[in-house]
Amino acid sequence: MTVAATRTLSPARLPGLLVAAPLLLLLPGVALILALFAYPLLRLVVQSVTDPEPNLDSYRSVLQDPTLWLIIRTTLVVAAECTALTLLLAYPLGFLLSRMPRRWANRLLLLVLLPFWTSLLVRMYAWMVLLGSHGVINEALVGSGLLAHPLPLLYNRFAVLIGMSHYMLPFMVLSLYSTMLSIDRSLLEAAGTMGSSLPQTFFRIYLPLSMPGVYAGCLLVFILSMGFYITPALLGSPQDTTIAVYIQQQIELLNWADGTAMAVVLIAIIGALFVLYDRLLGFNRLLALGPS
Numbered sequence: 001m002t003v004a005a006t007r008t009l010s011p012a013r014l015p016g017l018l019v020a021a022p023l024l025l026l027l028p029g030v031a032l033i034l035a036l037f038a039y040p041l042l043r044l045v046v047q048s049v050t051d052p053e054p055n056l057d058s059y060r061s062v063l064q065d066p067t068l069w070l071i072i073r074t075t076l077v078v079a080a081e082c083t084a085l086t087l088l089l090a091y092p093l094g095f096l097l098s099r100m101p102r103r104w105a106n107r108l109l110l111l112v113l114l115p116f117w118t119s120l121l122v123r124m125y126a127w128m129v130l131l132g133s134h135g136v137i138n139e140a141l142v143g144s145g146l147l148a149h150p151l152p153l154l155y156n157r158f159a160v161l162i163g164m165s166h167y168m169l170p171f172m173v174l175s176l177y178s179t180m181l182s183i184d185r186s187l188l189e190a191a192g193t194m195g196s197s198l199p200q201t202f203f204r205i206y207l208p209l210s211m212p213g214v215y216a217g218c219l220l221v222f223i224l225s226m227g228f229y230i231t232p233a234l235l236g237s238p239q240d241t242t243i244a245v246y247i248q249q250q251i252e253l254l255n256w257a258d259g260t261a262m263a264v265v266l267i268a269i270i271g272a273l274f275v276l277y278d279r280l281l282g283f284n285r286l287l288a289l290g291p292s
Contacts, residue, residue, distance in 0.1 A: 041267070048260035058261030068246075072265070075242040078157070078232070079225035082164040083218050086172045089165065090217065091210075094176030098183070105177075112173050120167060124234045127163050128154060131235075159235035164228055171224070172217040179213025215281055223270055 048058055062068050093112070097105045115123065130136050131153035138150035153159060183206065191201040229244035236245075243266045250259030 044260050045264055047256060048264050051257045051260070058257040059265075061258065062261060062265055068262070071241055071243060071246050072269070074240060075226060075244075075266075076269075078160060078164070078228075078240065078242060079222050081157075081161055082168060082225045083222045085161055085165045086168045086221050087214065087218060090169055090172035090176055091214075094173050094180050094213070097173070097177050098180035109174075109177070112170050115167060115170060120230055123166065124163055124230055127159065127166070127235060131159050131162070154235065155237045157236070157240055160232050160240050163231040163235045164225055167231070168221045168225065171220050175217030175220060176210065176213040179210050179216075183209045215277075219273075219277055223273065226266065226270060 049056060097108055097112075100108070128135070132138070133150040133152075133154070135154070137153065138147075141147040142150060187205055187209075188201055191205050196204070227244050228242060229248060232240050232242045233245050233248070236242075243262055247259045247262050247266075250256075250262070
């Protein structure tokens with residue numbers, strides 16, 4: 001072995017190598033993030049204040065235009081309603097899966113994940129077929145004599161929430177299931193032997209232990225719901241216009257300044273929500289997910 005090689009492998013230099021090696025392994029990932037995420041975001045911010053000429057008119061319109069404030073409010077409300085509906089549907093399903101034998105639970109999880117194997121656009125058109133005035137549901141109700149006229153199930157907030165919840169349900173179920181699977185059943189049995197009723201056991205023991213999954217699922221669903229475009233565009237009405245739909249409309253009109261400004265606003269809202277979540281609950285709660 002040469003003198004240079006011996007010096008390179010000397011014990012004095014080993015700590016430096018141990019520190020440098022992980023950093024070198026991170027370089028490809030960091031470069032990819034900078035190229036595909038950070039740079040486009042920076043271009044987005046720059047274009048929002050330079051198109052067609054340097055000014056802040058687009059941001060002033062966001063602050064002063066009541067229509068844009070209504071769009072932002074609609075986006076937040078729709079995301080909150082979708083999160084609440086998804087949680088109500090997913091919590092009992094996650095509980096059922098966590099109490100089943102693992103081999104049966106894994107098979108049912110495949111059914112929960114089935115929507116991921118179908119294009120979102122195809123699923124939205126399927127809901128249009130089901131919910132339309134002459135769709136499957138209305139035709140069945142009118143044909144059976146239960147209704148004289150079709151129900152307005154499509155092109156409204158109801159249809160938007162149905163379509164979004166259908167897509168978001170697996171995210172919430174997986175978050176809840178991974179947490180519920182880690183809950184020690186002996187705690188529930190001990191509560192029963194101590195005279196605790198089923199409601200008391202649920203609200204005082206099981207629900208608090210499952211809250212990390214609730215926090216993670218709600219955060220994930222709410223953030224993803226903020227950026228929905230296809231579902232509100234196809235199933236909703238003009239009153240259900242969200243930020244993503246507005247951005248697409250402005251880009252189609254080649255109004256890049258307003259479109260990119262609203263995109264920056266959406267990113268800022270999501271960032272503020274992350275900060276608020278960290279201040280109120282702390283991201284360390286997310287680390288409680290998964291079986292222990």
